[in-house]
Amino acid sequence: MAVSPLVAPPTDALHATRTTSSPFKRQPSAVPSSNGTPGLFPHSNNDRAGRGTGAGTATPAGLTLDPIEQLNEDEKRKYIKGKKLGEGTYANVYLGHARRDPTLLVAIKKIKVQQQYQDGMAPDAVRELKYLRELHHPNIISLLSVFSSKDQNLNLVLEYLPLGDLEMLIRDVDRVRYGAGDIKAWMGMLARAVWFCHDNFVLHRDIKPNNLLIAADGEVKLADFGLARSFADPGRRMTANVITRWYRPPELLFGARHYSGAVDIWSVGMVFAELIIRAPFLAGNTEVEQIALICRQIGTPTEDNWPGVTSLREYTVPSDTVAVWGKDAYMGRFGAVGADGVDLLVRTVALDPKKRISAREMLEHRWWRTDPKPTKKEDLPRKSGGAGADADEKMGADLKRRNGIVEEDGNNKNGGRGAKVARKLDFGQAR
Numbered sequence: 001m002a003v004s005p006l007v008a009p010p011t012d013a014l015h016a017t018r019t020t021s022s023p024f025k026r027q028p029s030a031v032p033s034s035n036g037t038p039g040l041f042p043h044s045n046n047d048r049a050g051r052g053t054g055a056g057t058a059t060p061a062g063l064t065l066d067p068i069e070q071l072n073e074d075e076k077r078k079y080i081k082g083k084k085l086g087e088g089t090y091a092n093v094y095l096g097h098a099r100r101d102p103t104l105l106v107a108i109k110k111i112k113v114q115q116q117y118q119d120g121m122a123p124d125a126v127r128e129l130k131y132l133r134e135l136h137h138p139n140i141i142s143l144l145s146v147f148s149s150k151d152q153n154l155n156l157v158l159e160y161l162p163l164g165d166l167e168m169l170i171r172d173v174d175r176v177r178y179g180a181g182d183i184k185a186w187m188g189m190l191a192r193a194v195w196f197c198h199d200n201f202v203l204h205r206d207i208k209p210n211n212l213l214i215a216a217d218g219e220v221k222l223a224d225f226g227l228a229r230s231f232a233d234p235g236r237r238m239t240a241n242v243i244t245r246w247y248r249p250p251e252l253l254f255g256a257r258h259y260s261g262a263v264d265i266w267s268v269g270m271v272f273a274e275l276i277i278r279a280p281f282l283a284g285n286t287e288v289e290q291i292a293l294i295c296r297q298i299g300t301p302t303e304d305n306w307p308g309v310t311s312l313r314e315y316t317v318p319s320d321t322v323a324v325w326g327k328d329a330y331m332g333r334f335g336a337v338g339a340d341g342v343d344l345l346v347r348t349v350a351l352d353p354k355k356r357i358s359a360r361e362m363l364e365h366r367w368w369r370t371d372p373k374p375t376k377k378e379d380l381p382r383k384s385g386g387a388g389a390d391a392d393e394k395m396g397a398d399l400k401r402r403n404g405i406v407e408e409d410g411n412n413k414n415g416g417r418g419a420k421v422a423r424k425l426d427f428g429q430a431r
Helices: 067-076 123-134 166-171 180-199 262-277 287-297 327-348 359-363 389-400 417-422
Strands: 079-087 091-098 105-111 143-148 154-159 212-214 220-222
Touching (some): 067 143, 079 105, 123 143, 123 154, 166 262, 262 327
Antiparallel strands (some): 079 091, 091 105, 212 220
């Protein structure tokens, strides 16, 4: 097996012995190496300032907290809440810091009690809490602590990611310039995050640029696990109504209820294409239009190229059949990443999910061994002004969104990103 340059020996995350017997047990947190590659050394005690045992909470005379309440109060006292970064109907996001180390900044996401879930937590909050507690990786946002407040709202203490998200960089065509080496670095971070999720039998199910947040050192972190779920049981039916439409694979558009990590790989391919052309590759305003764009730009799914596709319950395609595009057809539009990069892109957007490349195979692809090499994370482009108010506001906006809600950008009533970007694309030019 070829060793991917994204995983530098001797701390090769792909070839290391698993440290847990079950993929759902807490695993030692990996630490990034000098080039952003995940290693296998657990954090030292100093790496998690503020996570140690806090001082006990003073209580009024005669009032004794039960052990669970005391633990919650101790956890709450480890952090000091600061200014509000974002406010929404689902959650408020605050800047905070560890009480013992004011230099350790955190984002505190206060999830509000939802009326329809008065007897328990909202399912998306449960998912986010569950999977962030299980998944520890340099390219996945870290959950540092959890506590409840007096109003019974759940507070998630997340690592502070001050440089906004990947969508900010893609859209800022006037001030942000990046090249093939930068794309290779970002894609490597995303591929490692997805590989780690899939290796632990977790589907993310909403990969897109504004769920890829950027840390102060340039590391990209996969966030928003509100739609995530385990897929250890291949026979269990799952919903097809996941993944934001522009990044949704054809099997979900056709109503598939049994699927694999290939759904995330399609989304990775859409992010890859968007990084190259700096606009969404397939930006349909409806599901019917999304299918039409896939047929026109990638090829029409048929029994010849995807055995069994016509048996999917919502299979419907335009009457004009388009042959599957080959690698040469992609070179004109995506050639900035070279022939090997285009080959990787084509393999992520294969119509038949069984023919789609896996996250592990992505990390072993020859593209990583060609020039230019991935840019070092500290040298990656970032928004001008660094960790300024715009990035803080964007992080607040990203975290305050309700997790588990599939955004339909093209139907934004306020003329949002879908309305602005779709007009720029000429889908007829590549016919």
